[in-house]
Amino acid sequence: MxxxxxxxxxxxxxxxxxxxxxxxxxxxxxxLLGRDEDLSDNSAQRWKNMLLLAIGQKKMFKxxxxxxxxxxxxxxxxxxxxxxxxxxxxxxxxxxxxxxxxxxxxxxxxxxxxxxxxxxxxxxxxxxxxxxxxxxxxxxxxxxxxxxxxxxxxxxxxxxxxxxxxxxxxxxxxxxxxxxxxxxxxxxxxxxxxxxxxxxxxxxxxxxxxxxxxxxxxxxxxxxxxxxxxxxxxxxxxxxxxxxxxxxxxYSKLTPNGQVKNMKDIQNEVLYMMEPDKAPAATAEAEHKRFGAKDVTDLSWKNLLDAYSCTECGRCTSVCPANNTGKLLSPRKIMMDTRDRLEEVGKNITANKEFKDDGKTLLNNYISVEELRACTTCQACVDACPVMIDPLDIIMQLRRNLIMEESNAPQEWNMMFGNIENNMAPWKFSPDDRDAWVNS
Amino acid sequence: MSVKSMAEYAANGENPEVLFWVGCAGSFDQRAQKVTKAFTQILDKAGIKFAILGKEEMCTGDPARRAGNEFMFQMMAYNNIQTMNGYGIKKVITICPHCYNIFKNEYPALGGNYEVMHHTTFLQQLINEGTIKLKDGGVFKGQKITYHDSCYLGRGNAIYDAPREVLEAFDNELVEMKRCKSNGMCCGAGGAQMFKEEEPGTNRINFERAGQALETGATIIASNCPFCMTMLSDGVKNKEKEDSVKVLDIAEMVAMSL
The missing domain is CATH 1.20.950 (Fumarate Reductase Cytochrome B subunit)
Incomplete structure (x- = not known):
């Protein structure tokens, strides 16, 4: 027995x-379907973060x-x-x-x-x-x-x-x-x-x-x-x-909350335009990657780790100014959508041995343009998360895709872009008047 | 008072101590221009040799980058860095937390390395060093003041104390809103929202935030950002409190008390 x-x-x-x-x-x-991102630096600070934030639950005590x-x-x-x-x-x-x-x-x-x-x-x-x-x-x-x-x-x-x-x-x-x-x-x-x-x-x-x-x-x-x-x-x-x-x-972000990730490929593109002799050789870009992110595979592996780490506590959403005033945006939903889409892509790969186009993307099928447009990039969601999830990084990448791949911007933003390009300021003022305040 | 440009200094073979980065709002927005002037008065009074870029200054690219237009941001950053490095600029002071953040955190990766200060930190330094002295029993004596943390100075760069220390130098009562410091609520302008209509919702963010500020019973809402200034002023107007409650930049308050 x-x-x-x-x-x-x-x-x-x-x-x-x-x-x-x-x-x-x-x-x-x-x-690991996500894009590469080297986060192997600064291991002392990283261990400290893990000790304080995960084991010590420091942020919970707010x-x-x-x-x-x-x-x-x-x-x-x-x-x-x-x-x-x-x-x-x-x-x-x-x-x-x-x-x-x-x-x-x-x-x-x-x-x-x-x-x-x-x-x-x-x-x-x-x-x-x-x-x-x-x-x-x-x-x-x-x-x-x-x-x-x-x-x-x-x-x-x-x-x-x-x-x-x-x-x-x-x-x-x-x-x-x-x-x-x-x-x-x-x-x-x-x-x-x-x-x-x-x-x-x-x-x-x-x-x-x-x-x-x-x-x-x-x-x-x-x-x-x-x-x-x-x-x-x-x-x-x-x-x-x-x-x-x-x-x-x-693996959480060690730079200030206010810092947006640089896009090296665009930086090089501008450099190539302005100073062709100084720009890195064009051959370096073997394959064109999408600008920004349209689907989960365009995000970095850390964004995807974030998505699996989210326990849907909603501290992010409860401090989001857009959500607080009834807009569609909820940073928690951004994380839940990313996870759901990633699971869907994963199942697709398991079933078909490789990803078979299902006609869906994270942007549009899960996260709508209206949600993305509501973000003020105030970083309250980033600051609120006890386990250091960064919903803003995902929002920013989706926004970049909307503007740079789809030219999808509200009319007012297009005007703002035009003003910056022509007047070097987001408003329609003459650049000659920039120092007019001195004598006014 | 004369404000000289970097080009004028360079023409005389001189080097100013600091570059005062005025920013687009500080240059063109009528309300923000007052802050610009107040701050130049303070610089002048403190005997600081400063320059502006004048017509050579351009948008840092912040609203473009945060809207998702990385290409435009890179273009603006490239041009500004060319200009600033061309003059050999070492130290920059700005009255806009968005400009501050972008110089501090985002230009270095593109080759723009400067010592950057937001004007509130600089003011705190001037007061602490005794370079400028606030009048005893100044204009704000006994008034209730509440301070609004801008996102890019507060959460973005963890500067919470310097502006508060400046405010505490006035003889008055500083009251905090329920949401302050790292939990402070956005005014609604960031992320290029300033330049578009808000998405549909139940309330406007600036109305909500202005309401929180008014709840404290303060008669002065102190701000450190030209965009917060616009948003909060509109919010106060919406609550029909513009006659009794003023939204002022910390630089204006200091200038009034000199």
């Missing part, structure tokens, strides 16, 4: 990890209430993994509470389990409050129109899964303690009461040994299967940020 359970466990583990790894490989391939709740859920999630290690070893080796076998360590063991229970309870409470904020209080940021449908369900599935997993862990421990010292349950090692579940053992005291073992084993199995489910749910969900927040913070 034991052996069957062990084998079953090993099969589940291998399958769970394999399917996860395969999907992650696919995501990596998708991210908003203390969700920050503390999030910290509890995140801290609990990470530290409880130590217990998952024991669960793994138990499952593979057929033990029950392997780490409690050394008699001298039992006090410490019970203490640690107690501590994990405390964390599990904090995760549970945190998730319940998050659920209430989302579905009952209906915090505005968490109930905007771009979240209708799947994104909203996704958020609730994540919260419910975490609530269920933590409940299973606590019920398992309660049943375990009810079994300790009972005849017929000798392998349930007697331990000091656990901090949280220890208070609920009396609820289970009337149950028979076999019922209790049934409860304990079911919880154990459901918990670990739940973890395998969750692991494989992550790549399809916004919750993947728990992994990508780290590389994304590492």
């Amino acid at each position: 034991h052996l069957v359970q062990q084998l079953l466990f090993i099969v589940c583990t291998i399958a769970g990890v394999y399917i996860f790894a395969r999907k992650v490989g696919e995501m990596r391939r998708n991210i 908003n203390p209430i969700p920050a503390f709740l999030h910290l509890a859920v995140y801290g609990g999630f990470i530290i409880i993994n130590i217990e998952i290690l024991e669960i793994f070893l138990d499952g593979m080796l057929g033990y029950h509470r392997l780490f409690a076998h050394a008699e001298g360590l039992r006090t410490l063991y019970a203490f640690l389990i107690g501590f994990f229970e405390l964390l599990a309870s904090l995760v549970l409470i945190g998730c319940v409050i998050f659920f209430i904020r989302r579905n009952i209080i209906k915090v505005r940021r968490l109930n905007m129109k771009e979240l209708k449908g799947w994104p909203r369900e996704d958020a609730n599935i994540i919260l419910m899964t975490e609530i269920i997993l933590m409940t299973l862990l606590l019920v398992m421990n309660t049943a375990d303690q009810a079994l300790q010292g009972r005849p017929g349950a000798e392998h349930y090692i007697a331990l000091n009461p656990f901090w949280i579940s220890g208070n609920f053992v009396h609820l289970f005291s009337g149950m028979s040994v076999s019922t209790l073992i049934g409860i304990e084993r079911s919880c154990w199995w459901l918990h670990i299967l739940g973890i395998f489910f969750f692991l494989n749910y992550l790549p399809y969900s916004k919750h993947f940020h728990i992994l990508l927040a780290f590389p994304n913070a590492y």
